[in-house]
Amino acid sequence: MTKRLIIGLTGASGSIYALTLIKALAAMDWEVELIMSPTGEKVLAYETGIERAALPENVHIHENTNLFSALASGSYRTSGMAVIPCSMNTLGLMATGTGDHLLARAAQVALKERRPLVVVPREMPYNIIHLENMLRLARAGATIMPASPGFYHHPETMQDLIDHVAGRVLDQFGIEHTLYERWSGL
16 A cells, blocks of 8 residues: 555635644654645644644645646555545535646546545535535545544543544545544443
């Protein structure tokens, strides 16, 4: 397995989910190929106080306007892509196969190459257009995972809830982690 994962960070609130996922991957020596929408980068700084220069060393930032990035090609090997958090605007672009930026193109590449694409919508409530776009992406092969943490592991902090969502995303790629305690039955 290629230890390289693409993370798309959009302008939806919830950039702490992406930051937690990025830090977990970096700690496990995974290469993180990060694409941030302009608003996503602003929301990351606003919500977490983290600027791009403070991200771990094994995070490679790709400019969203660079359609000549390796991430725009199916021949560049990755283990897939997670869009976390995913705005409804970006979800719509991915669902229709359109967009003139790298984040939407990388998602199209993941789908066409049959690599995992995990989409974590963060906005709510959903209208019928949002739901139809999610269904369209799911039919194309994406996994739709709204940021809905579980409570069976008895979370004590907000970070416990965030870790649960990030850990469930890692589960979709078969990546072992210790972000939350797995259910083992009663």
